[in-house]
Amino acid sequence: MLKGDLVFSILIFIGALLLLWVTFGFEQGSALAGAKVGPTFWPRVLLGALLLCSAIVSVGTIRRIAREKAWGEKLLTLDRGKVRFFAAIGLSVAYFLLLPLTGFILSTPPFMMAFMLLLGEKSKGWIVGVSIGMTAIIVVLFTKAMYVPLPRGEWLFRQFSLLFY
Amino acid sequence: MDIWLSAMQVVFQPMTLIFIILGVMLGTVLGAIPGLNSTMGTALLIPFTFAMSAENGLALLAAVYCGGTFGGSISAILFNVPGAPEAAATGFDGYPMAQKGMAGEALGYAIMSSVIGGLFSVLVMNLVSPQLAKVGLTFSQPEYFALAVAALTLIASLGGAQMARAFIAGLIGLLLATIGIDELTADERFTFGTKALMGGINFIPAIIGAFAIGEILAKAEEGKGLSGEHLNIKVSTKLPKVKELLRLKWTIVRSAVIGTAIGILPGVGATTAAFIGYSEAVRWSKHPEKFGTGVPEGISGPETANNAATGGAMVPLLTLGIPGSATTAVIIGGFLVHGLQPGPMLFLNQPKLMYVIFIAMYLANIIMLFAGLLVAKLFANFRKVRYSILGPVVFVFAAIGSFGIRNDVADIWIMFACGLLGYFFKKFKYPIAPLIIGLVLGPLTEVSLRKGLFMTDYALGPFLLRPIAGTILFIAVASVLWNLYSVFIKKGKASMEDAE
Numbered sequence: 001m002l003k004g005d006l007v008f009s010i011l012i013f014i015g016a017l018l019l020l021w022v023t024f025g026f027e028q029g030s031a032l033a034g035a036k037v038g039p040t041f042w043p044r045v046l047l048g049a050l051l052l053c054s055a056i057v058s059v060g061t062i063r064r065i066a067r068e069k070a071w072g073e074k075l076l077t078l079d080r081g082k083v084r085f086f087a088a089i090g091l092s093v094a095y096f097l098l099l100p101l102t103g104f105i106l107s108t109p110p111f112m113m114a115f116m117l118l119l120g121e122k123s124k125g126w127i128v129g130v131s132i133g134m135t136a137i138i139v140v141l142f143t144k145a146m147y148v149p150l151p152r153g154e155w156l157f158r159q160f161s162l163l164f165y
Numbered sequence: 166m167d168i169w170l171s172a173m174q175v176v177f178q179p180m181t182l183i184f185i186i187l188g189v190m191l192g193t194v195l196g197a198i199p200g201l202n203s204t205m206g207t208a209l210l211i212p213f214t215f216a217m218s219a220e221n222g223l224a225l226l227a228a229v230y231c232g233g234t235f236g237g238s239i240s241a242i243l244f245n246v247p248g249a250p251e252a253a254a255t256g257f258d259g260y261p262m263a264q265k266g267m268a269g270e271a272l273g274y275a276i277m278s279s280v281i282g283g284l285f286s287v288l289v290m291n292l293v294s295p296q297l298a299k300v301g302l303t304f305s306q307p308e309y310f311a312l313a314v315a316a317l318t319l320i321a322s323l324g325g326a327q328m329a330r331a332f333i334a335g336l337i338g339l340l341l342a343t344i345g346i347d348e349l350t351a352d353e354r355f356t357f358g359t360k361a362l363m364g365g366i367n368f369i370p371a372i373i374g375a376f377a378i379g380e381i382l383a384k385a386e387e388g389k390g391l392s393g394e395h396l397n398i399k400v401s402t403k404l405p406k407v408k409e410l411l412r413l414k415w416t417i418v419r420s421a422v423i424g425t426a427i428g429i430l431p432g433v434g435a436t437t438a439a440f441i442g443y444s445e446a447v448r449w450s451k452h453p454e455k456f457g458t459g460v461p462e463g464i465s466g467p468e469t470a471n472n473a474a475t476g477g478a479m480v481p482l483l484t485l486g487i488p489g490s491a492t493t494a495v496i497i498g499g500f501l502v503h504g505l506q507p508g509p510m511l512f513l514n515q516p517k518l519m520y521v522i523f524i525a526m527y528l529a530n531i532i533m534l535f536a537g538l539l540v541a542k543l544f545a546n547f548r549k550v551r552y553s554i555l556g557p558v559v560f561v562f563a564a565i566g567s568f569g570i571r572n573d574v575a576d577i578w579i580m581f582a583c584g585l586l587g588y589f590f591k592k593f594k595y596p597i598a599p600l601i602i603g604l605v606l607g608p609l610t611e612v613s614l615r616k617g618l619f620m621t622d623y624a625l626g627p628f629l630l631r632p633i634a635g636t637i638l639f640i641a642v643a644s645v646l647w648n649l650y651s652v653f654i655k656k657g658k659a660s661m662e663d664a665e
Contacts, residue, residue: 005593012333019340019355026352036623039352042611043343050336056329085386092378092581096564100574104565112557119385121553134558138565141198146206148569 002070006061013054020047087118103153103161108135139164172520175220176528184221185525188228189532193540195229196236197248198562203233204492211498219503219518224525226499227479230492231529234435234475235279235537238468239544242271244559246377246566250605251435251471253372254443257598258456258463260376265459268545273404274464276537278417282469283530285421286428286476291523294484304430306617307628311637312427313610316441318448318641320599321648328649330595337586338603339610341366348612361575368604370567374580375597377563379587381556402541409461416446416462417469424470428477435474437609440602442470448644457598476526482507483519 023040065071076082095111112131121127142148143165152161175181188210195206206229214222237249242259255275262271320335321328344355345365356362410417420442427438446466447453456463475492482493486508500507505515512519547555567580590597621627629635 001593008589008593009333012337022355026347026354037615037618039347039350039354041615043340043354046336046340046343050333050340053329053332053336057333060329081386081388084388085382088382088385089585092560096574096577096581099564099568099577108561112561115557115560116553119553119556120388121551126554130554130558134561138561142565142569146195149572150565151568151574 001073002061002065002068003073004076006058006065009054009057009061013051013058016047016050016054020044020051023047084118088115091115091118099151101154102157104150105135105139105161105164106153106157108138168516168520169524172517172524175517175521176224176524181221181224181525182528184217184225185228185528186532186536188225189232189529189536190540192229192232192234193236193239193533193536196233196252197239197540197544198566203230203236203249204495206233207492207495207499211495211502214499215502219500219505219515220521222503223496223499223518223522226496227522227526228529228532230496231283231472231475231526232533232536233492234472235276235283235468235533236540238275238279238464239272239537239541242275242464243268243544243547244377244555245380246559246563247372250369250372251439251474252467253376253436253601253605254439254467254598255464255471256376257443257467258459258461260459261457262459262461262464267459269401269403270405270461271459271464272402272537272541272545274413274461275468276402276534276541277405277410278413278420278465278468279472279537280530280534281417282421282424282471282473283475283533284527285469286425286473287523287526287530288476289425290476290480290483290526291520294480300429304633305631306613306620307631307634308637309430309609309613310617310628311634311641312437312441313606313613315637315641316437316444316606317602317610318444318645318648320602321645327594327596331599334590334595334597335599335603338600338605339607340603341371341600342368342604342607343611348608349615361573361578364571366579366604367570367576368601369570370576370580371583371604372601373563373567374583375587375590375600377559378581378584379591379597381560382584382588383591384552384556402538402545404538405461413461413465415449416465419445419449420466420469421473424473425477427470428474429480434478435471436605438474438477439467439471440605443467444602457596472530479522479526483511483522484508 023043026039026043091111091114095107098107098111101107109131112134113127116127116131139150142150150161150165152158152165176185192203192206196203207226210226210229214225217225233249234251237247237252238255238259239248241247241252241256242263245256245260247253247256259271259275262268317335320331340355342365344362346352346356346363347354353363405413423442423445424435424438427441428435443456443463443466446462447456450456450462452460478493482496486497486506497507500511505511505518550558563580564577567576568574570576586600587597589595590600617628618625629638
């Protein structure tokens, strides 16, 4: 855990450094190029402070690792929890990619079913009932009652969604 | 007195009462569902009010506004998904309290604080509206900057001994708020050429992601409690006893004043009011280290302030015709469909209507007590559902709630990215609240600072010489220094004990 903590704070430090470099591209063509409080002023103040704070946390973590002699600990152990975590991320990414393509109605029930199974739900009735029922409730509530549009998808999927909203 | 009696005759007609009750119920339900809110509700109801009398129509819209501001706290407390942005700060202590098995108590504190905050602000609104509106208009950029800084100093208190981590979280939040087109120069910042980022990061998907998605991913990894065997609990809303409320009296009074004052300031709104209410609750507490673990003050502080902001936001609307918040801007439409123009002339030409709105808002806040209990009971039942079912349902609501803000899938990705950030923050013990505080207050802080510096010829000194701004900044800086001092004293003691 301590090594992961160190990696995270170092990543923040490196990210801040990279973003600081990115700020030099902001003022090109700006009406306020070179002004005292132009568009780069505030981000640079923040990034400077972020570099300082992440350095403090990194040094503090290194000192803790040395004190607790934790240099030998593994950075990543692939137990069941981690597998579930990465599967949840994969499932979420697949859902977000499918949502604009297949629309809300066709992508949501399979996603919910898969996620419920992933979290260890065993009751098939609950899995199917809640997935389909919640999708129907959301469609009615958002599109019919509140006129909030949901993703419709593309091509044939769009035509299918248009049958409902 | 005649005008009061005549307005009461209108409000206590059965039809008007029904509209107010329906308005509060609808507002509370809309507020509790992520992705829907009272601004949306009032906008959709405006065409319906066209067929009503102006009194009934505006009473209905005011009732939706009051109910909606409270409703967001229900889902924030029960599921850590704030139904509305103004409820984000309520979740900081509301959700931990619910996790301790005290969801009913947390909801009770939220309801009572909302009712008191709402009633206080309506009282202020109807007693000193014109005078307050004039004071509000004297606020300039240095005062706005001082207010934002005062709220940001909360970050120092939230970190406890791990202050550097809290600052990192806050700075990342402030940095996320800079993404998009610069408000003052129209330059693109951190958009990396993508159109989706040009509009900036809306804080609602970010809040939903950091809290809800981060939690779901963490739960998936832990694998504990997913089957729900621990959920054989009865969640029934318990209103706090008078003794418990009296214990919170200063938090409630302070937040009611803060919320009303902030609500009056055009464009600041209930979300900022809630964060400042929370911040001040922490600052004046004898046990600031307990905040974030589920303390009643952490619920009463923001919840009183955000509902007090509803009455406050109506002050500039009714007296000057300037909306104090997004919902009051929509309510202007409610006036216009009845051929009315809110502003100083309305008090002269339609005094009865003004008093009808005042009484309707008093009544709406009282009805909120019952509506809150009812809706909270309905939503509390979902907490009994095992997490292997509830998790995916919350996930889909979070995704659609984020999508609904701008009808843009990019907001879902922003939500997910913030969810991952929330997960890692949780894992490596970085507090999430400062990230959200930074994101919410970022635009106000930056714009008021830069505009203020333009005004003062790039000198910070004049900020301190202005009476209101100077006082707020002095208190804010003093509290950060006190926090730093306390942390170093504690660390010093700890290292001495280690040495012994």
